[in-house]
Each structure stands twice: as C-alpha cells, then as structure tokens.
Amino acid sequence: MNRPYNFSAGPAAMPEEVLQEAAAEMLDWHGSGMGVMEMSHRGKEFGQIAQEAEADLRDLLAVPDHFKLLFMQGGGLAENAIVPLNLSRGETADFVVTGSWSQKSAQEAQRYCTAHVAATAQNTGFTTLVEPKDWLLSAKPAYVHICSNETIHGVEYHTLPDLQALGCDAPLVIDFSSHVASRPVDWTRVGLAFGGAQKNLGPAGLTLVVVRDDLLDRALPICPSAFNFKTVADNQSMFNTPPTYSIYIAGLVFKWLKRQGGIAGIEAQNKAKAELLYQAIDDSALYFNPVEKHCRSRMNVPFFLRDDSLNEAFLAGARSRHLLQLKGHKSVGGMRASIYNALPLEGVQALVSYLRDFEAQHA
Numbered sequence: 001m002n003r004p005y006n007f008s009a010g011p012a013a014m015p016e017e018v019l020q021e022a023a024a025e026m027l028d029w030h031g032s033g034m035g036v037m038e039m040s041h042r043g044k045e046f047g048q049i050a051q052e053a054e055a056d057l058r059d060l061l062a063v064p065d066h067f068k069l070l071f072m073q074g075g076g077l078a079e080n081a082i083v084p085l086n087l088s089r090g091e092t093a094d095f096v097v098t099g100s101w102s103q104k105s106a107q108e109a110q111r112y113c114t115a116h117v118a119a120t121a122q123n124t125g126f127t128t129l130v131e132p133k134d135w136l137l138s139a140k141p142a143y144v145h146i147c148s149n150e151t152i153h154g155v156e157y158h159t160l161p162d163l164q165a166l167g168c169d170a171p172l173v174i175d176f177s178s179h180v181a182s183r184p185v186d187w188t189r190v191g192l193a194f195g196g197a198q199k200n201l202g203p204a205g206l207t208l209v210v211v212r213d214d215l216l217d218r219a220l221p222i223c224p225s226a227f228n229f230k231t232v233a234d235n236q237s238m239f240n241t242p243p244t245y246s247i248y249i250a251g252l253v254f255k256w257l258k259r260q261g262g263i264a265g266i267e268a269q270n271k272a273k274a275e276l277l278y279q280a281i282d283d284s285a286l287y288f289n290p291v292e293k294h295c296r297s298r299m300n301v302p303f304f305l306r307d308d309s310l311n312e313a314f315l316a317g318a319r320s321r322h323l324l325q326l327k328g329h330k331s332v333g334g335m336r337a338s339i340y341n342a343l344p345l346e347g348v349q350a351l352v353s354y355l356r357d358f359e360a361q362h363a
C-alpha cells in the first residue's frame with residue numbers, strides 16, 4: 001500500500017515500519033500469548049519492553065548518568081503545571097516567550113509561583129528569538145523556561161542558551177515536545193527537558209521528562225504524588241500504571257531511530273528536508289515564511305499564500321496529491337508542514353513539486 005504523506009503537527013506521522021511491526025505483534029507479543037495492551041505493567045514481559053525503551057532512548061539522546069529519564073502522562077500542557085509544582089518552591093521562575101507554547105507555560109506557572117517574563121518576541125509576531133544577552137532575568141529565579149521549538153510559530157533554538165554565561169546559575173527548563181530526538185541536546189546547559197510523545201516519539205499519552213538528579217527533591221507539598229518527579233523516579237516510572245502501549249510503540253520508534261544512524265543520522269535527514277522546503281518557499285512568488293532565517297524550525301514549517309483566497313484550493317489540491325494535514329494552526333492561519341523524523345525526504349520532495357505546480361497554475 002502506498003500511504004499518503006502526512007504533515008500533521010501532532011499527533012503526527014509514524015514510521016511505517018513501526019506501524020507494521022506493531023500490527024504483526026498485536027495479538028501475540030514475542031510468543032507470550034498476549035498483546036502488549038493486555039500485559040501487567042509489573043510483569044516480566046512489559047518490564048523488558050520498558051527497560052529497553054528507556055535504555056535505547058538514553059543512549060540515543062546521550063543522557064548523562066546524573067539525569068533521570070521519566071515516562072509520565074499528562075502531555076506538555078500538564079508539565080506546565082507539574083514543572084512549577086516540582087521546581088519553583090513557590091518563588092519566582094523566569095520565562096522567555098517566543099510563541100504560543102512558552103506563553104501558555106508562563107500563564108499556567110503563574111498559578112503556582114511568580115512567573116516573570118524575562119523576554120518576549122510578541123512584538124515581532126513571534127517571528128524571531130530574543131538574544132539571551134537581552135533577557136531581563138530576575139535576581140534569583142528558581143528556573144528559567146524556554147520552548148526550544150515553537151510548534152505553531154515555527155521558531156527553533158539552534159543553540160541552547162548558556163545561563164552560566166549570563167551569570168545565572170538557575171536550571172534551564174526546555175519544552176522540547178516538538179523537536180525531541182530530531183537533533184542532539186547539550187545536556188550541560190539543561191536542568192530539565194520535557195515533551196509529549198505525539199510529535200516525534202510515538203503515540204499520545206506518553207510524556208518524557210529528563211531531569212537532573214539535584215532537582216528531584218524540591219516539590220511543593222501540594223504536588224500530586226503521581227506528578228512528583230522524585231516519587232516517579234523512585235518507582236522507575238511505575239508509581240501508577242504508565243501508558244504501556246505508548247511506551248511500547250515509542251520503544252519501536254527508538255529502535256527505528258537507531259537503524260537511521262541514531263540522532264546524527266536523523267539530524268542529517270532533517271536538515272536536508274528543511275533546506276529543501278525552505279528553499280522552495282523562498283524561491284517562490286506565491287508562498288512565504290515570515291520567520292528569520294537563523295531560527296527557522298527544522299520540524300514545523302509555517303507558510304502563507306500571498307493570495308489567501310487560494311487557501312482552500314491549495315488544500316484540496318494537496319489532498320488529491322496525497323499530501324495530508326497541511327492546514328496551519330487556527331491561531332495563525334495559512335499552512336504548516338510538520339516534517340518530523342518519520343516524514344521521509346520523498347514526502348518533502350512531493351510537497352515541493354506540488355508547491356511549484358500549484359504556483360504555476362495560479363500565476
């Protein structure tokens with residue numbers, strides 16, 4: 001079967017090989033007589049699945065030993081509360097607002113601590129980052145939060161800020177939901193990273209948290225036990241029933257990533273895909289992307305038609321060429337092509353040739 005190319009921002013396209021493996025194992029995982037959804041999370045079969053998933057991910061992302069890797073639930077939005085509940089001590093946390101997601105994080109944190117906006121790019125319509133030297137950090141923030149890839153506005157940090165160089169010894173918190181595992185992470189600059197799985201790791205329902213050991217033990221007393229990082233870590237992410245099937249599928253994705261040459265291999269593919277697509281947009285008279293070149297996202301490419309009365313025709317034509325889910329987020333309009341790890345180069349090539357044909361037809 002020739003499947004269409006799916007540019008969804010999330011839940012997003014999965015590697016086809018992974019879907020096939022999961023289908024083949026649906027009724028009987030490795031001769032156990034059980035499908036993965038039917039297994040006790042405390043049994044030896046699922047124990048093996050969870051341990052391999054964790055070890056493979058730790059290896060792929062080169063997570064140092066002094067960080068815990070937690071499989072949680074609640075998604076990115078729940079982490080907007082869970083992180084301040086665990087790290088803020090009810091004091092002040094700093095936020096750098098570069099798009100919808102970091103804005104939401106600051107708003108939610110305000111319920112648990114004082115959320116200080118150290119910088120915002122709102123006056124640019126979220127088309128660029130704010131240079132760290134221009135951030136107005138508070139005197140002693142409990143942590144500093146950024147969204148390292150803004151999924152809606154298509155703005156990405158290609159280098160993580162170095163807080164130490166700014167004279168700030170607070171931990172950096174990154175929401176890496178939409179570019180986790182697309183590129184390496186410089187863990188020397190990070191205290192905590194979180195992300196929902198449904199963009200780049202696997203199915204919805206699983207949330208990844210990578211947290212430095214020294215940050216585990218400072219939760220507010222009102223923090224729910226199931227969301228307390230130390231409790232979750234002490235119980236190997238099995239304080240309560242984890243999202244077992246999502247962990248299993250993510251584990252298959254991690255093995256697939258290893259077959260792509262790990263993070264270095266997939267990053268090279270992601271660069272090639274993004275360059276091809278941005279070049280086609282920049283070369284055209286019909287389409288444009290408003291984001292400054294130095295911080296354009298490799299994963300989420302918003303673009304607009306200069307004549308937006310053509311939007312519906314563009315989307316209908318795309319569907320007829322088996323190019324799905326290109327409609328932009330409702331808050332910004334236009335189009336968005338999310339080109340996560342699982343979207344192959346051929347998919348971007350097919351999109352680029354459609355962009356050219358549609359433009360030629362409407363010139």
Ligand SMILES: *Cc1c(COP(=O)(O)O)cnc(C)c1O
Binds near residue numbers: 074077196
């Ligand atoms: C999708 C997304 C979220 C929200 O995730 P949910 O799982 O829907 O809560 C948060 N942050 C970023 C950067 C995202 O892309």
